[in-house]
C-alpha cells in the first residue's frame with residue numbers, strides 16, 4: 072500500500088517549500104520511499120541587479136532573506152572587492168566577520184529552539200503553538216519543561232545577538248554598512264566594550280543551555296542519529312577570513328564525498344546548475360554560474376520547482392553547519408538529523424568564542440574603507456557561508472554596470488529538485504527510508520526537513536493509489552501542524568473537511 | 574496554519590497583515606503560499622480572498638505597500654502593492670525592513686479601535702511625518718567626502734534622508750543600539766513609495 076503525502080505549507084522555515092513524499096511499507100516498516108521538493112517562490116533578483124550600479128549589489132541581495140541577509144551582503148562585497156582587486160583594511164575584514172558571526176549565533180539559536188524543537192517536544196496549548204501534533208513526542212516532563220522555558224530565554228538571546236550585530240552593522244536585518252572596499256562603521260572603544268558585553272551573555276547561554284538542550288533531545292531521540300542521512304556529500308565554501316589571502320579561514324573551504332574524512336578541494340569551475348526539473352528554459356541547463364542565465368519558463372513538462380539544481384562535478388552536495396564542521400575537522404560524528412543539530416550548536420560556540428578574539432584585534436581610529444575605481448569590465452565571484460550553508464555570488468561588470476549576476480543559495484544545494492540525471496536533491500534523498508509511525512501526522516518527515524534549516528516554506532501530499540489517492544495537506548502556524556484530508560476518486564477532489572492535529 | 578486562516582476568514586472582521594508584494598506574472602504562479610483541497614493557491618488569490626472580509630489591511634513593509642525591491646526594474650514577476658491588487662485602503666507600514674515599533678503601533682491602534690490618519694501614500698502620518706533629514710543629528714556637521722568617516726553629513730554621498738519620511742533618527746534600531754546614518758551608511762530611502770528605483774543608492778565619494 073503506497074501513500075503519497077503532501078505537506079503544504081511546511082512552516083517553521085523561511086520562504087516557500089512544498090514537499091511531496093511517497094510512503095510505503097517495506098519489510099514490515101512504514102517508511103518514505105520517494106520525495107519531491109518544490110520551491111514555490113520565484114522573485115528574479117538576478118534580473119533586478121542587471122544594469123544597476125555594482126555598489127548596489129550588497130543592498131539589493133540582502134533583501135533576498137531576512138534571516139541570512141549578512142551572508143548575501145558579504146558574498147556581494149567579496150565578489151566586488153575581487154572585481155576591483157581591492158584588499159579591504161583589517162578593521163573592515165574583522166567587522167564584517169563580527170556582523171556575520173552575530174548573525175550565525177542568532178540564526179542557530181532561532182533554528183533549534185523556535186523552528187526545530189517543536190518537532191520533538193509537546194508544546195504548550197497556546198496560540199500560536201496550536202493545534203499541535205501529538206505523534207511520537209517522547210520527551211518527558213522535566214526535560215520538556217526546561218526546553219519550553221529555554222525557548223522563551225532563547226527569544227531574548229536571539230534579540231541580543233541581533234543587537235550585537237547592529238553595533239557594526241548599523242541595523243539588523245539588512246545591515247547597510249557592507250560596501251565594496253570595506254565597511255562604513257568604525258570601531259570605537261565604547262562599541263568594542265558593548266560587543267564584548269553581549270558575547271559575555273551569549274557564550275554562557277550557548278554553552279550551558281543551547282548545547283545541553285540539543286544533547287538532551289538527541290539522547291531521547293537517539294534513533295535520529297541514523298535517520299535522514301541522504302547522499303552524505305558535504306560541501307563548504309568556508310567563512311570568516313583570518314587574513315586577506317582567502318585561504319585562511321576559521322571554517323575552511325572543502326568537500327567530502329559520501330561521509331568520507333578525506334577532504335577534497337573546491338574548484339568552482341566544477342559547479343553547474345541543472346534546470347531539467349525546474350521552471351527555467353531547458354536551453355540554460357548545466358551552466359556554470361559564471362555564465363549562468365535565469366529564464367523563467369512556466370509551465371514546463373517534467374518541472375516541479377522554482378529552485379535550480381546546483382551540482383558539483385555532477386553530484387548533489389549538502390551544505391550547512393555539519394558540512395562546515397566536518398570539512399574543518401571539528402565534528403565528524405555522522406550525517407543525520409541529530410548530527411546536524413549538534414554540529415550547528417557546537418559551531419555557534421566556536422564562532423562566538425572566535426568573535427571574542429577578533430573584537431580585540433580591532434584598531435580604534437584605524438581605516439575601515441579602501442577607495443577604488445570600477446573597472447570598465449570585470450568578472451568575479453564571492454564565496455562564503457550563510458548559517459544554513461555555502462553561498463556564492465557571481466558578477467560580471469560591463470561599462471561599470473552589472474551585466475550579469477548569478478546567486479547560488481545554500482537552500483538551492485539542499486532543497487534542489489532532481490538533476491538532469493534524475494538524481495534526487497539532498498533533502499529529497501535524506502527523506503528516503505525515514506520511518507513514519509502515523510501517516511496522519513508525518514512528524515518524522517518534518518524532523519528531517521527541518522534538520523537542514525531550509526530557507527523556504529514547505530508542503531507534503533499523501534496518496535494511497537490502492538484506495539484512490541488520498542492527499543493530506545499539512546501546515547503549521549508558527550510551530551504547529553494541522554491536517555486537511557481529501558480523497559481523490561476518479562481524479563476528482565472531494566473535500567472531507569479537516570481535522571485539527573491536536 | 575491554513576485551518577486557522579480559514580476559520581478566521583469565516584468569522585470575518587479581522588485585521589489582515591500582509592508581508593510581501595503580490596506577483597502577477599505567469600498568472601501569479603511564481604508564489605504559492607499554500608494549497609487548499611490539493612490545489613495550489615497563488616498569493617494573489619489569497620490576498621483577494623482574505624481582503625474581502627477583512628476589517629482592516631496592514632501592509633508590513635515596502636513590498637506589500639508598493640512593490641518595493643521585488644518590483645524594481647524590470648519587475649521580473651510583475652509585483653504590485655496590495656492596494657493596487659485589491660482596490661482597498663491599506664495601512665502602509667513602510668520600510669525595508671519596517672521598524673518593529675511602527676508595526677506594533679499600527680496594530681495596537683487598530684485593536685483599540687483608534688483611527689489612523691494616513692498620508693497620501695497610505696502611511697500613518699504619525700509615523701512618517703518629518704523627513705529623516707529634518708531630525709538628523711548630523712544636519713550641522715561637515716560633509717563626508719568618502720565612506721567610513723565618522724560623524725559627518727552624508728549628503729554628498731547621495732544620502733536620501735532629505736527625501737525620506739521616517740522617524741529613524743529618534744527611534745534608532747535594534748533596541749536603540751544603532752541606525753544606518755549612525756553607522757555612517759547613507760539613508761537609502763527604504764520607506765519611500767519609489768524605493769528602490771533604478772538610481773544608485775549612494776556613492777563611495779562626493780565632490
Ligand code: SF4
Pocket residue numbers: 705706707709710711712713725726727728732733734735754760
Ligand atoms: S546625513 Fe543625510 S539625513 Fe543626516 S543631515 Fe546629512 S543628508 Fe540629512
